[in-house]
Amino acid sequence: MSYLASNYNRRKIAFKKGKGSFLYSVDGKKYLDFLSGIAVNTLGHSNPNLIKALNVQAKKVWHVSNSFQIPEGENLAKKLSKRTFAEKVIFVNSGAEANETAIKIARRYFYSIGKPYKNRILCIKNSFHGRTLANIFASGSKKMTEGFGPKVTGFDHFKYGDLKSLKSKISKKTAAIFFETAMGESGIKVHTNKFLKDVRKICNDKNILLILDEVQCGIGRSGKFFAYEYAKVKPDIVPIAKGIGGGFPLGAVLMTKKVSKCMIPGTHGSTYGGNPLAMAIGNTIMNEVFKKGFLLNVRNNSTYFLKRLNLIKKKYPKIIKEIRGIGLLIGIQVNVDLGIFINKLTKNRLLTIRAAENVVRILPPLNVKKKEIDLALKIINNVCSEY
């Protein structure tokens, strides 16, 4: 009997260690980890620079509270701002917390400029922003909200990719349009650059803030530091998490100076958010991701991986319906039972994870090696040939 609550559907595998793109189970098996703790292990497992950063900081100071100056946080906020649209940052601990904070900021911004009626957030129907109360109702998903009423109000929904639907849901009360730049849990769905540009224009015309959730697709996962860079749009607020911590719980909300002015002392806080230990890790991840050639390598590996996956799709059209993705956020939409397909991959020592729309989600570490991609391709091909 387990004393852990049963809110997760756990596979019967436990790991004793990890190294690079591989995980080693307690029963002595070696797995190629192409889910990376769901887009978290940016630099794979046991990265020496991360271990060093953690150890060095652990011997100095772990936690102090946000009632003091935290130079490591100043440093990371500066790095994030110098490299992106952002001018101000709030650190938190997870993606859901980052998203809730983003929603708070959008509402508080309009309150602060004398337009408190502008408080509704327009999201994509059946999207994913995390599991807290506001976020599940932001998702517009029946499955995620069932049993968790009363409804958290203030969210409207439009159809994915449908500008007409989006426009029809905008009102004078709309404070922000809020969606994932490239959608992970929802089935690896990537908005066109045109869609992002059009939404930005609508936001400008109607005095609406654009919040782009880059919790999963950010920090180099898309092949750019942020996925919105492909469309050359400038968001107002960007919540991040997952990859910025590389396995350490860390999230943040990036925003423009204009928007940040509403967040005066007392409006938001988090005990752990941005503590020195987390900041040491975040700074190290940033240093690695911005090393010369790192993001280019992600893009090159993505092109290589997607091209070869499409060849497997051509070979097995009855098994594979579609290859989706951007950067190393990759989806294989299958025509067969998703659970069985993922189990077969797991049996062949390739770890992946499901997404909506019968999609196998593939999220290798961003520093994955070409020969590891080749190994994954071989396993995927073999599993297709087993049907």
Ligand SMILES: Cc1ncc(COP(=O)(O)O)c(C=O)c1O
């Ligand atoms: C796009 C997106 N937003 C938010 C979250 C929630 O993040 P967390 O689980 O860290 O709360 C996730 C997690 O999968 C996500 O993919």
